[in-house]
Amino acid sequence: MDDKYWVRSLERANLVLNLIAKEPGKFRLIDISKSLNINKSSIFSILNTLEFLGWVTKEKGNTYKLGPTLGAYITAYSRNFSLLESFNMEAEKTLEKLDENILLGVLNGTNVLCLAAQEKKSIVRIATDVGMQFPAHATSFGKIQLIKYSYYELIDLYNDQELEQFTPNTIKTVGELWNQLESARWSGYTIDAEEYLQGCYSISAPVYNHKNSLICGVCCTMLENSWNEKKDKAIQEILDLAKRLSERAGYTQP
Known part of the structure; x- marks a missing residue:
């Protein structure tokens, strides 16, 4: 501009x-x-x-x-964005199968904004409130949306910024981030293994619309003991949730 x-x-x-x-x-x-x-x-x-x-x-x-x-703005946005209604319907099914928090997020620059959540009932709660923003490079539902960028677009996005470190596992460089994104393009999902919060893991998959454009990401977050037990099931369920939401948005596999 x-x-x-x-x-x-x-x-x-x-x-x-x-x-x-x-x-x-x-x-x-x-x-x-x-x-x-x-x-x-x-x-x-x-x-x-x-x-x-x-x-x-x-x-x-x-x-x-x-x-x-x-x-109020988020509520008004929700009324005009049918994907949020679809998310609440479909994520409830995923929540029943996994009994772990399910989130919907949209990329906002180098952050990801949490638009909606279906949360498990638990006395131990991971802070993922609707409206909160999280660093894209350190979270799975941020990284999964960065796959839409080319290497040079990613460089321009971060503009030589140092990637903020939240835990010892946080990605340190844009080059390291790019390598994870390359892997995610092949697998269809990204993982956050204690990169943002110690003891917290997540798995995310991308949602596409009728123009075959990546519009948001869905995510399942859980603590370490649940991750060790449910990792493979969580990957499958989140991929399936993203597929159902993409289909609702009119996406057709190229």
Whole structure:
């Protein structure tokens, strides 16, 4: 986009929202200022406006979470996106078979946004709330959507950024990420083996639409003991779920 049409204040507000979405309830004003390298007065103005509009809310301890306005936007988006209704219907079947969390996510730059979830009943809960964003390079339902890019498109996307490390297993370089994507194109799925959270595993597969375009990813997350027991079944069930959703979206295998 031509720089003369670029609104810097909107770009900064988007950076703030992305940071809060990644870890709700963690960041105070000073933390956001330091993380984004934007002065405190500018961050104060952005947060004050976002809070007034209901895009964020201030919690006890002066940390921030996403607000009700964004929730309303997600709800409105859901009403107009039939795939979400299809996901809820089909993922419920997968949940019954696997008894593990099933997620739907869409790529958003170098992050993946969780659009919908079918969750198992358990006293131990993996934090995967609708509306949260996660780093694409460190999560299976982010990586599976990166397979649509060529090597040079992937390089441009990350623009020489260092890949953030969340655990000792997190991918360190774009080259390493590319090798995983090459493997995923052949297998049809990606795995996150403790790359984002210690003790947490996931498997994801891509969903295509009637234009044969990759539009989102579906994911099953589970803890290590379940992974050791259910890995092969989870792979098969997630591939099947992605196939059913793709068919509902009009995808025809080339």
